[in-house]
Amino acid sequence: MSEITVTINGETVTGNVEPRLSLADFVRDHRRLTGTHLGCEHGVCGACTVLMNGEPVRSCITFAVVADGTEITTIEGFDEDEPMTQLRKAFHENHALQCGYCTPGMLVAARDIVTRLPDADEARVRLELAGNLCRCTGYVGIVNAVLQVLEERRG
Amino acid sequence: MGQFGIGQAVVREEDPRLLRGRGMYAGDVSLPRQSYALMVRSPHAHAEIRAIDTEAARSLPGVLAVYTGEDVAADNLGVPGMPVKWTRPDGAPMAYRPQPPLALGRVRYVGDPVALVVAETLDAARDAAEALMVDYEPLPSVTDTARTVEPDAPVIWDDAPDNVSALYQAGDAAATDAAFANAAHVVKRHFVISRVFAQYMEARSAVGEYDEREDRFTLYADVQYPHRVRQLLAEKIFQVPEQSVRVVARDVGGGFGTKGWQYPEHRLTLWAARKLGRPVKWTCERTEAVMADEHGRDNVTEAELAFDANGKVLGLRVRTLANIGAYLSAIRNLLAAYTNVGTLVGVYDIPAAHAEVRTVHSNTNPTAPYRGAGRPEATYVIERMFDAAARELGIDRTELRARNFIPPEKMPIRTPLGLCYDCGEFAANQEEALKMADYAGFEARREEAAKRGKLRGIGTANPIERSASPSPDFAEIRFTTDGTATILMGTKSQGQGHETVYKQIVGERLGLDSERMRVIDGDTDRVAFGIGTMGSRSTVIGGSALYRAADKVIERAKPIAAHMLEASVEDMEFERGIFTVAGTDRTVTLTDVAKASFLPARLPPGSEPGLFESATFAPEDDTYPNGSHVCEVEIDPETGETHIVGYWVVDDVGVVVNPTIVKGQIHGGVAQGVGQVLMEQVAYDPDNGQLLSASFMDYCMPRADDFSDIAIVSNPVPTARNPLGVKGAGEAGTVGALPATMNALLDALAPVGVTDLPMPATPHAIWQAIEKAKTE
Numbered sequence: 001m002s003e004i005t006v007t008i009n010g011e012t013v014t015g016n017v018e019p020r021l022s023l024a025d026f027v028r029d030h031r032r033l034t035g036t037h038l039g040c041e042h043g044v045c046g047a048c049t050v051l052m053n054g055e056p057v058r059s060c061i062t063f064a065v066v067a068d069g070t071e072i073t074t075i076e077g078f079d080e081d082e083p084m085t086q087l088r089k090a091f092h093e094n095h096a097l098q099c100g101y102c103t104p105g106m107l108v109a110a111r112d113i114v115t116r117l118p119d120a121d122e123a124r125v126r127l128e129l130a131g132n133l134c135r136c137t138g139y140v141g142i143v144n145a146v147l148q149v150l151e152e153r154r155g
Numbered sequence: 156m157g158q159f160g161i162g163q164a165v166v167r168e169e170d171p172r173l174l175r176g177r178g179m180y181a182g183d184v185s186l187p188r189q190s191y192a193l194m195v196r197s198p199h200a201h202a203e204i205r206a207i208d209t210e211a212a213r214s215l216p217g218v219l220a221v222y223t224g225e226d227v228a229a230d231n232l233g234v235p236g237m238p239v240k241w242t243r244p245d246g247a248p249m250a251y252r253p254q255p256p257l258a259l260g261r262v263r264y265v266g267d268p269v270a271l272v273v274a275e276t277l278d279a280a281r282d283a284a285e286a287l288m289v290d291y292e293p294l295p296s297v298t299d300t301a302r303t304v305e306p307d308a309p310v311i312w313d314d315a316p317d318n319v320s321a322l323y324q325a326g327d328a329a330a331t332d333a334a335f336a337n338a339a340h341v342v343k344r345h346f347v348i349s350r351v352f353a354q355y356m357e358a359r360s361a362v363g364e365y366d367e368r369e370d371r372f373t374l375y376a377d378v379q380y381p382h383r384v385r386q387l388l389a390e391k392i393f394q395v396p397e398q399s400v401r402v403v404a405r406d407v408g409g410g411f412g413t414k415g416w417q418y419p420e421h422r423l424t425l426w427a428a429r430k431l432g433r434p435v436k437w438t439c440e441r442t443e444a445v446m447a448d449e450h451g452r453d454n455v456t457e458a459e460l461a462f463d464a465n466g467k468v469l470g471l472r473v474r475t476l477a478n479i480g481a482y483l484s485a486i487r488n489l490l491a492a493y494t495n496v497g498t499l500v501g502v503y504d505i506p507a508a509h510a511e512v513r514t515v516h517s518n519t520n521p522t523a524p525y526r527g528a529g530r531p532e533a534t535y536v537i538e539r540m541f542d543a544a545a546r547e548l549g550i551d552r553t554e555l556r557a558r559n560f561i562p563p564e565k566m567p568i569r570t571p572l573g574l575c576y577d578c579g580e581f582a583a584n585q586e587e588a589l590k591m592a593d594y595a596g597f598e599a600r601r602e603e604a605a606k607r608g609k610l611r612g613i614g615t616a617n618p619i620e621r622s623a624s625p626s627p628d629f630a631e632i633r634f635t636t637d638g639t640a641t642i643l644m645g646t647k648s649q650g651q652g653h654e655t656v657y658k659q660i661v662g663e664r665l666g667l668d669s670e671r672m673r674v675i676d677g678d679t680d681r682v683a684f685g686i687g688t689m690g691s692r693s694t695v696i697g698g699s700a701l702y703r704a705a706d707k708v709i710e711r712a713k714p715i716a717a718h719m720l721e722a723s724v725e726d727m728e729f730e731r732g733i734f735t736v737a738g739t740d741r742t743v744t745l746t747d748v749a750k751a752s753f754l755p756a757r758l759p760p761g762s763e764p765g766l767f768e769s770a771t772f773a774p775e776d777d778t779y780p781n782g783s784h785v786c787e788v789e790i791d792p793e794t795g796e797t798h799i800v801g802y803w804v805v806d807d808v809g810v811v812v813n814p815t816i817v818k819g820q821i822h823g824g825v826a827q828g829v830g831q832v833l834m835e836q837v838a839y840d841p842d843n844g845q846l847l848s849a850s851f852m853d854y855c856m857p858r859a860d861d862f863s864d865i866a867i868v869s870n871p872v873p874t875a876r877n878p879l880g881v882k883g884a885g886e887a888g889t890v891g892a893l894p895a896t897m898n899a900l901l902d903a904l905a906p907v908g909v910t911d912l913p914m915p916a917t918p919h920a921i922w923q924a925i926e927k928a929k930t931e
Contacts (some may be wrong), residue, residue, distance in 0.1 A: 035176020099650025100173030
């Protein structure tokens with residue numbers, strides 16, 4: 001067991017974790033933040049994407065011990081965040097979610113796109129989103145939502 | 156129309172919680188004192204279990220129990236049962252071969268459950284699973300469908316040496332033979348439809364709880380049919396009254412037909428919870444999901460289409476081998492094989508047809524409904540046949556189809572495979588889709604692409620699917636004393652947006668605003684009855700039940716309103732949530748009537764307080780959503796890589812309750828259909844039956860950069876088979892996408908001599924086909 005100290009959504013917490021525990025299981029099972037979803041447990045689908053020190057990471061293939069001393073933001077931690085507020089509205093308006101399971105990771109990835117690539121066009125958005133799987137929407141609404149937020153932010 | 160009525164593209168009610176990570180999926184459920192379960196599964200496709208040594212596993216710290224098939228058998232749990240009595244080709248009865256929840260003596264596919272480990276933590280359960288010693292004697296295996304019926308194929312069940320489970324037939328064999336005898340031209344083709352898996356993003360979970368005080372089980376699970384799961388667990392498995400079982404499903408992360416009612420983990424978590432006196436939680440991981448869950452499709456077909464000299468179809472003959480996997484546990488395992496054979500004739504006026512389906516066993520997971528459940532398979536056959544025939548006859552493929560459409564005035568029509576289509580404008584659908592896709596201008600695009608060294612192709616398909624088959628579902632509207640309404644539904648949303656659609660139906664009929672309604676589904680204690688969500692039935696059947704319940708609310712509220720307005724019941728009019736005395740400005744809102752209904756002093760003498768109404772609806776016949784798909788692709792002949800450059804759909808799902816939600820259903824359906832044709836596959840090693848595609852690294856699915864936009868136009872022709880006029884939208888996209896995409900690929904590759912492709916048509920497969928054609 002290792003003791004770790006992590007700031008999750010602004011709250012600093014400590015925990016004793018097994019070396020094999022993933023960051024995803026730490027936030028879900030130890031912190032009861034169940035908005036982070038596990039889709040594949042091997043870093044392929046992106047459903048578990050969270051921010052670590054402001055950068056998107058796949059929490060299913062990030063060990064909790066690696067998160068020691070970092071700042072983590074999960075989907076529950078973005079309520080005051082401007083790009084996320086814009087994305088949530090755009091996802092809602094563009095029917096960019098159905099079952100909602102990929103949505104938390106998709107939003108964190110989309111936030112990265114709109115903040116990092118302000119000039120991205122549709123082809124670039126599709127390429128950037130290709131790290132996140134959605135099984136319901138055919139990506140139509142998701143792509144439209146991200147393009148809408150890019151447009152708003154260029155406004 | 157109210158502010159929240161039928162036909163409006165209102166945004167979804169479900170979104171706010173899901174966008175903030177506040178969904179409640181089965182895997183998010185945690186109960187006090189819960190323990191963690193892990194399933195130990197067979198690593199072999201086919202083996203005898205010589206011995207299981209549980210000693211080392213049991214002795215590890217934190218391990219609560221290690222159960223094997225003998226422990227389950229000792230408690231005499233029942234089996235799901237088989238309601239249909241079919242026969243084999245030799246006339247002998249079809250054998251019922253239920254999968255034991257934990258194997259007894261033999262395992263029959265990679266993933267067949269062998270043991271259940273329960274521990275204080277998931278890590279402790281994992282360690283115990285590793286310590287479990289199972290001694291297997293591997294046996295020869297067969298996974299490939301065509302191979303199952305070869306004379307020297309390994310045998311799955313010793314009493315069925317030919318591996319055939321049953322024979323299902325539809326249509327008139329003699330009439331079909333006669334049609335073929337008179338044909339000017341007969342087209343024959345062989346099709347293989349691959350095995351795929353739903354790959355819902357949320358892998359399944361089950362949390363089982365047993366309450367000793369009430370002698371009662373509660374299962375929290377992601378299922379499409381809460382009441383059906385309850386019925387099965389109570390009546391068949393545990394043999395207790397249904398009230399002794401509660402099933403709860405809240406947000407479900409995708410189902411697509413495959414989150415069925417008979418999975419062993421449901422009964423095992425409950426059974427273990429009762430034995431241990433603690434809740435037991437099982438959460439499936441992705442690699443386990445491909446081993447643990449039912450698969451979809453997987454059949455091999457020989458088809459023949461007979462034409463007269465003018466390109467009119469005279470007859471259709473189809474023979475299919477449908478791979479149902481190692482077991483036959485429930486009727487689910489037969490549904491895809493036979494229930495939609497009737498749509499093999501497509502939207503075409505075919506005088507005679509005969510179809511035979513042989514269901515076969517193999518060393519694979521059981522198959523069961525997956526988005527379409529036989530509908531895509533049927534449409535794939537007839538739409539590929541039309542393209543093949545058009546090439547042989549030298550007639551444009553859309554013209555050949557147009558010569559054979561069932562015209563609207565011929566409906567209702569009983570097709571030769573026994574279904575009764577009621578309505579649809581098949582020619583108009585195709586015409587509109589071809590216009591959207593600029594089919595007339597395609598050859599110029601093909602030439603332009605050729606200049607860039609690319610092979611461009613266009614493909615069409617005119618899908619029709621049998622939906623919302625006659626079975627009941629349930630809706631209840633309960634008003635509370637503040638005049639707000641709770642809507643309780645027997646269907647179960649898995650992301651389709653039912654909360655929104657049902658509120659729109661009630662909003663339309665009762666004029667209530669969205670914030671004065673709450674929708675509840677997925678709880679057998681709260682909802683009185685239900686069948687569930689499958690076969691594109693929820694809006695059709697659940698929605699119609701809800702519409703009827705709303706009508707009953709109006710009828711029940713009317714005398715109260717009349718009493719409040721001191722008018723006669725006959726003079727009451729109701730519109731947009733307001734009762735009016737005809738010809739006056741005296742009104743009262745339904746909300747106020749609902750509030751008054753709880754106050755005896757305000758009611759007509761002798762009337763019963765409260766306002767609660769429920770209704771069921773069972774259609775008398777199926778509905779037939781239909782449409783026309785066009786897919787345009789570009790292939791790089793150097794790499795075999797395909798790009799979807801355009802996709803257009805004209806859909807007729809009947810009356811559209813929410814256009815945005817219908818489009819979303821079709822977008823997602825198209826993506827799954829295109830995915831099957833281009834990349835998805837549950838693959839097995841033919842030599843040893845090993846599963847080769849049990850992760851997202853190995854099971855390829857469409858990503859955002861694999862797609863273009865998907866353009867959709869509706870051509871709604873309302874059906875008279877339900878009060879809403881809706882036909883169902885859940886499967887339509889997938890049904891058309893399989894043939895439209897494959898037809899487009901073959902059109903692109905026709906100039907280089909390729910006449911057939913395997914499914915999935917991966918870049919490697921396409922490149923190989925091009926190279927092979929060069930040498931022929």
